[in-house]
Every structure is written in structure tokens, then in C-alpha cells.
Amino acid sequence: MQRHFRHGGVSPRSARLRGQSIIEYVLIIAVIGLVIVFAGPGVAGAIRNQFNQVTNTVDSGADGGNFMSAEEKAYREAMKTVVNKDAKDWSLGEQKAAATDIAKNGTSSVVYAKAKAAMEAGTKFSAKLTNGKTLEYRIVGINHDDLADGSGKAGLTFEATNAVLGAQRMNATQTNAGGWEQSELRGRLNSGDLWSLLPSELQSKVKSVKKMTDNKGGGTAGTPSATTDKVFLLSTTEVYGNLQSDGAQYEYYKSKGVTTSSYSGASSSSNHWARSVSPGNSAYFRSVYSNGDYYYSDATYASYVFPAFSF
Template sequence: MDAATGGATGEVGREAEGDGSTSGEMAEEEADPADDVPQVRAATADYSWEELSQISRLISSAGSDAEGIEVARRYHLCTEDGRLDGTQTKSLTLSDGTTVTMQVAGFNHDQRADGSGPAGITLVSRGTVASRAMNEGDETAGGWRDSDLRAWMNGELASLLPHEVSSVIAVVNKPTNVVGETADASSVVMTQDTLWTLSYSEIGGHMSTDDSAHDAVFNAEGEQYKLFSDLGTSWDAGNQHLQIAGVEYWWERSPDPLDGRYFMCVGPDGTPWYARVPSEVQGVVMCFCV
């Protein structure tokens, strides 16, 4: 979500869908159809969505997180030293013409809702896919679970995905505070989502202040994604990688446990520590797993 490359609705991504051919030097391995192992290509953008789904299964079936990252490294889904730096991207065009750049956010991070284990690859849009209110009214009770934005993302927005994407997406469990204002971490429950937007802790990492009870609510909404950890994103500081050109604020799925009037947002300076009333129209960042 670099300010220099992020964009609002309708942004044309830099990467085009590849046909399997790339220019320049490229490491290749012959695929074994029996093993359903895709050919190694030069960059994330060069894989089909089906191939990314196949690689995801290889990552999720690896014996450890380290082995999963090694699979990702071999397929050029991270840097040679195993990091995510925001360049692992693939362009996606919705059926309404909106084009957005998806970037790899993490590996084996999200658990499949059917109980079959982790989804190997999570992606997050660098730009926004729309501008929407979290709720038509200013309710925060029910949190992301009962929000109008969640219903829209998992309904109308999901229907705009091309078949080659929707056919490989995994439904996953997402932790979410369903009370709103609360100091009780048990208020965080799992929702099952095809598409979602990020939580405060998934962006900024573990929160630690003098208010340990409210910190626990924030922290219960998920671990920080590898992308944001590798980019040095913090819950209490601005980060250029979270800035989106032309977008002042974009939604997080976290209601503010400190104040029942608000949901959390990433602000103009790339700090995740902002809060807005749910009826305001803000940018929507999209996440999904393959």
C-alpha cells in the first residue's frame, strides 16, 4: 500500500496477468502433473490463480513455518532471504472494471473454516476496491460480524470476482470483537469469511500500553501479517506502506473497544490508530486466501 503505487477504486495495477512466459533470466523447474506441482516462474504476477492455489497447498502441507517459507522462496513469492517487501504482487480485475493490485500478506496465517488447516497464502489489496460505510447507521455492537460492510464484501463484492479467483478462494476464520466497547477479550469470536478487511492487530502487531485489558481485546483479533511485520509496521506509528494515494482513511474491521462510537481506521499518515463513526464512507481494502 505504498503511497507511490497504491490507488483508489479503478486504479490500474502495474502487473498484468501472465501467460506463463517471462523475459530475462528465470529459474524453471519442470512440473510433474502427477504431483500437481506448478512450474517455477520469475514473479508472483506470472502465476495463474490456479497455480497460486497449488503453491498454497504445498506451503500449507510443509512440515513447519520455516519449510513453508522455503517453498514460497523457491517459487519467488518472497525475497531470497524469506521476507515480504510489497513487491510480491498480482493484478486482479473485477467484473465491474475495477482493477486492484493484490500483494502477498502472509503464509499459513489464516485457518480454513472447514477445519482442514491453514490456507497457505493470504493476499491483501494494495489499493482500495471501493469506498463504503461500515454501517448505514452508527452501530458498533456486533462489530464486523454484523456489519453492512461484511455483508457487502461477502455478497456483492465476492460476486464481482472473476471465476479463476473465486474458484480457488478459501473460506477462513477471522477473529473479531462482536461487542464494540469492551475490556473483555472473550468478546472476540470467529467469523467465517471469503473476503474481509484487516484488523488493527493484523496490521500493527501486538499492542502494549498501561491498559492491559483493552490491549488484550485488540490483540485477540489476530496476529500481525508477515508483510506488515517485515515492513516495520507498528500500531502506534505512521508507515508509508499503509498510505493509499487519494484515500484519506480506510477501514479496519476492529470496533474501538475504548469507545463504542467508532471503528478503527488507517489514517492519512499510515497510522492504524485512528477511529471513525461507522456511517462515514471510507476506503475498503480487500483480503482473501487461496
């Protein structure tokens, strides 16, 4: 029997030369020439190698563009326009560029204030899925999630606001053993059929992040452990605050004053899964009601999926 209950029941970048004027390069080349005249053959050879690197930098432009990755080049190009646009009009590439700049510069980023205002206003973005449906999503976190590779924070984290991924079960059997880490739904979101619904342009921009969750389940509370996820569900702590020690409340929900007793700011279009287990029960995961309250459902229950991801 399928049941659900309200909660009232139970990489560092390559070094590059930036901003030098042509006059500075001419002076550098002149000094190198003088040194080569008086240096021995070995030293002269090493200096010539450095000369060639400087020459290549000049040939490619003073910003050292030939040392940049394709991702960084795209970021720099997008930033030329993103600072002048209203956040609601940011393209997918511009959302990525904004996230990259915020991760790099924090509150000093030229787009930090725009992103924060868009988050607090609940500004929605959209992407066309491979099945033709449109995913709507909003910013819920700024410099919130830790990148899985340990290189810092993801600049922006987004959460879906509509139910186009459909109603899905968490597991094929009524168990929460292994928690989010071992769940069927997590596998489908990160590499299976639900992942494949995301357009390739979005997939290529998603950053893998580290998510902390009680992954024990089985009716006994466990110590939170980390998983690496490209796509994930929010935990109930990330929505309501310090509920279960599985993460920290996202900035969007904090700005709305969401708690377990004041939850209208978490209301949405549909009931949807959280990734948190019910620690005192072996079959239930937590979910978020459309009115913003949280409740429990057994793992085989079909609840809607609001995926989250980070850039």
C-alpha cells in the same frame, strides 16, 4: 454527523499409489495370481477387487491421477511451471498452486522462498473485477490464517492495495454493536454486491478462514470471537501488532517493522477500514490512514475498502 478521529484522541486427500514402476506392478499382479490359486472363493473374490484397483491405477498412470480431485489435478499441473517462474509472473492459478504447496509443505515447499521474497518486496498481483476495474493485491501472510474447516492453514493470504471497491460505510447507523460479525460491510463482502465484483476464477480459489475479532462493540470491550470469512478486512492488530487481541500481526507488516508508533510501513494509496471496533466507543470502527497511522471513524462514514482473502 460523520466524524473520524486520529488514534491520539480517544481435507484429507484420498489415498493413492505413487511412483511405483511398471515392474513393481507386474510383481504385485504375479503374487496376487498365486494367492488366488491357493485361496478359497471368498478370499479370491476380495483379492480380485484389489487387483482391479491396482489395474485401474496402472491404466490411469503411475501417479494415481484417477483418484485426484479436479482441484488437486489443477494444482499439480500448475506446479510444473510455477517453480520456474518469477513470483511476479504467477497467474491466478499458479498463485493458488503455490499457496497449496506452502500449506502442505511449509518452509520446505519448493516455492516458499519465492513467496516470502515476493511478500517482503510488496510484489503486486492483479485481477479484473466484473465491473471492468482492476484489483491490485499483495501477499501479507504465509501459513498465517486457520482454515475454517479445521484442516490446517491457508498457504497464502493477500490484501488489496488499491481502492477499486470504493468508499463504503460499515453500517447504516452510527453503531458498532455486534462488531465485524454483525456489520453490513462484512455481509456485502462475503455474499453481497461487493463479493459479486470478484471474478469467478478468484471466487472459486478463495478459502474460508477463521478470523478472531472483538465482536461485542457498543462501547465495551469484549472477548474476541471467531467468524468464518471468505473476504475480510484486516484488524488493527494484524497491521500493528498486539493492539487489541484480534488476531496476530501479518508477516508482511512485521517484516516492515510496523507498530503503532512506527507505521510508515503500513502506508497506502488511501485511507481504509479495519475490522476492529473502537472498544471504548459505541459508534466507531478503526481505520488505517494513507500515511500508515490508525484512527477512528463512525460506522456510517464512507471509507475505502481493501479486501483480504486467502488461498
